[in-house]
Amino acid sequence: MKSNMEILDVGEVHVKRPSLMVTGGNGLVGSPIKCDIRTGSEFDLRNPHICDKLFQNNKPINVIHCAAKVGGLGGNMNLKGEFFYDNIMINTNVIESCRKYGIQKLVCFLSTCVFPDNIEYPLTEKKIHLGEPHTSNYPYAYAKRMADIQIRAYREQYNVNYVSVIPTNIYGPQDNFNLENGHVIPSLIHKCYLSKKNNTPFRIWGSGKPLREFIYSEDVAKLTEWVLENYNEEEPIILSTSEEVSIKDVVKLIVKHMDFKGEIIWEDDKPDGQFRKPSDNSKLMSYLPDFKFTSLDDGLKKTINWFVTNYESCRK
Ligand code: GDP
Numbered sequence: 001m002k003s004n005m006e007i008l009d010v011g012e013v014h015v016k017r018p019s020l021m022v023t024g025g026n027g028l029v030g031s032p033i034k035c036d037i038r039t040g041s042e043f044d045l046r047n048p049h050i051c052d053k054l055f056q057n058n059k060p061i062n063v064i065h066c067a068a069k070v071g072g073l074g075g076n077m078n079l080k081g082e083f084f085y086d087n088i089m090i091n092t093n094v095i096e097s098c099r100k101y102g103i104q105k106l107v108c109f110l111s112t113c114v115f116p117d118n119i120e121y122p123l124t125e126k127k128i129h130l131g132e133p134h135t136s137n138y139p140y141a142y143a144k145r146m147a148d149i150q151i152r153a154y155r156e157q158y159n160v161n162y163v164s165v166i167p168t169n170i171y172g173p174q175d176n177f178n179l180e181n182g183h184v185i186p187s188l189i190h191k192c193y194l195s196k197k198n199n200t201p202f203r204i205w206g207s208g209k210p211l212r213e214f215i216y217s218e219d220v221a222k223l224t225e226w227v228l229e230n231y232n233e234e235e236p237i238i239l240s241t242s243e244e245v246s247i248k249d250v251v252k253l254i255v256k257h258m259d260f261k262g263e264i265i266w267e268d269d270k271p272d273g274q275f276r277k278p279s280d281n282s283k284l285m286s287y288l289p290d291f292k293f294t295s296l297d298d299g300l301k302k303t304i305n306w307f308v309t310n311y312e313s314c315r316k
Contacts, residue, residue, distance in 0.1 A: 020228070021060035023094060024067030028175045029109065029167070032221035033064060046086055051093035055101040062105045064224055065094050068144075073205070073273040075181035076113075076137040084139035091147040099158055106162040107227050108151060110236055112213075112277055113141040114166065122242070122280035125166070125235045134274045148236060155234055163231055165224060167239040168279055172217025172299065173306035177316035184247060185214065185254075185300070189307050190316055192258045201263040202255070205270035208248035213240050213279060216299035219291075226288065241293045242281040253297060257304045 018036035023045065025031065025038020037058055045051045045067055069079075069086035076083060091108070098106045115123045116131030128148060133141030151162045171185040179187055188204065195202040223239045231237055251264065285291070294302075307314060 018058060018060045020062045020064065021058055022064045022066060024065070026174065027066060028170055028172055028217050029220055029224070030064070030066040031174045032172075032218045033066075033224060035064070036060070039067070045093055046089040048089075048093045048096075051090075051097050052100070055097040055103075059101055060103065062228060063094070063098055063103050063107070064228060065091075065098075065106060065108045067094070068109065070111075070140075070183075071176070071178075071181040072183035072187060073136055073271060074187075075178075076140050077271070078181065080139045083137075084143050087140060087143035088146055091143065092150065095147065095150045095154065095162070098162065099154055099160060104161065105228060106151075106160070107224055108147050108162065108164040110144045110147060110164050110166045111140070112166060112168050112238075112240075112279060113137045114144045114148070115141075115277060117274065121276070122278045123238070124280045125238055125283060128166075128236070136271065136273050152234055161232055163227060163233065164236040165227055165239050166236050166279075167220050168213040168215050168241070168277075170215055170217055170220050172303050173310075174217070175303070175315070177307060177314055179316075182316075184212070185250065185303070186307075188251065188254050189258070189300075189304055192254050192260050193308070193311070195262055196258060196260050199262065201265045202251075202260060203265045203267050204247070204251055205267055206247065206272035207268060208246060208251060208266055210247050210272050210274065211244040211276040211278070212247070212250075213242060213244055213277075214250070214296055214299070215239060215241055216294035216296075216302075219294050223284070223288075223291070230287070237283055238279050238281055239284060240279040240281040242279055244276060244278055245296060250296070250300075253300050254304070257301050 020035040021037040022030045022033050022035045023039050026040040043054050117134040175186040176182045177186040177190040
C-alpha cells in the first residue's frame with residue numbers, strides 16, 4: 001500500500017491520485033478513519049453509473065468500503081427486501097469499480113451476520129459458508145456473503161489484493177440512533193434519553209439474556225487501517241474482542257452513564273434474535289497480540305456524551 005499521493009500521468013497533465021477513499025465515510029465506521037476522500041449518501045452506490053463516475057472522477061489508490069444499508073434486529077426483520085437489494089448492488093458496484101479503476105488495495109466490510117446460525121461455536125473465518133444464516137437477517141447475510149465470494153473470484157481471476165473484515169457489533173459516535181431500526185446500543189441510548197426526559201419507562205426488547213460482542217468504532221478504525229497496510233489474505237479476518245456481554249449488562253451500563261432512575265420494562269413479546277454468536281479473534285490476536293480494546297464502559301461513556309451533545313443533528 002502506498003500512503004502518499006501518487007502521480008498519475010494523463011498525457012500532458014499530471015493528476016494527483018488520492019491515497020485513500022472511504023465509502024460510507026461519514027458513518028459509524030468510516031468517520032474515524034483518516035482518508036483523502038470520504039463519500040456518503042450523496043452518492044447512490046446502488047446505481048452502477050453513479051458508482052462508476054465516482055471512481056472515474058477520483059481514481060483513488062486504495063479504498064475502504066464501509067457503505068452499506070445496515071440496521072439492528074428491527075431493521076433486518078422489517079426491511080428484508082431493501083437490505084438485500086441495497087447491499088448486493090452497493091457491493092457489486094463498488095468491487096467492480098475497484099477492479100475497473102485499478103484500485104491497489106480494497107478493504108471491504110462484512111458483518112458477523114454472515115455466519116451460519118446452526119454451527120459449532122466459536123465462529124471462525126473458516127465457517128462463513130457452512131450453513132444458512134439466522135432467519136432474522138437472512139437476506140442481509142447473503143448479500144454480505146456475496147461480497148466475500150466476489151472478492152475471492154476477483155483475486156483469482158484478476159490477481160487483485162482485495163481483502164475483507166468481519167467486525168462484531170460496532171457502536172460509537174455517528175451511529176444511527178433510530179428507535180426501531182437501529183442496533184441495540186444506539187437504540188437503547190436514545191430510548192433511555194427519552195425516558196429520562198419524559199419521565200416514562202425505559203422499554204427493552206426481549207429477555208435481556210442474549211449475548212453479543214461489542215467493539216468500539218475507533219478500535220475498528222485503527223484495526224482497519226492496520227488491515228489496509230498489512231493484511232493480504234484471501235480469507236476474511238474477524239475484528240472482535242471475543243468478549244461476550246449480555247443485553248442486561250449493556251442496559252445496566254447505559255442506565256449508569258445516563259443516570260436514569262426510572263422504571264425499566266423488559267418487553268418479552270419483542271424478539272431476542274440470535275441467542276449468541278461468539279467469535280474467535282485468534283487470527284487477529286496472532287497478528288496484533290498487544291492491541292488494547294476500548295472497554296465497553298469507556299466506549300459507552302464516550303458514545304453517550306457524543307449523542308447528548310449532538311442530539312439535534314445526529315441520525316435518529
Ligand atoms: P443483532 O446482533 O444483529 O441481533 O443486532 P442488534 O444490535 O439489534 O441486537 C439485538 C439484541 O438486542 C437482541 O437480543 C434484542 O432483543 C436486544 N434489544 C433489546 N432492546 C433493543 C432495541 O431497542 N433495539 C434493538 N435493535 N435490539 C434490542
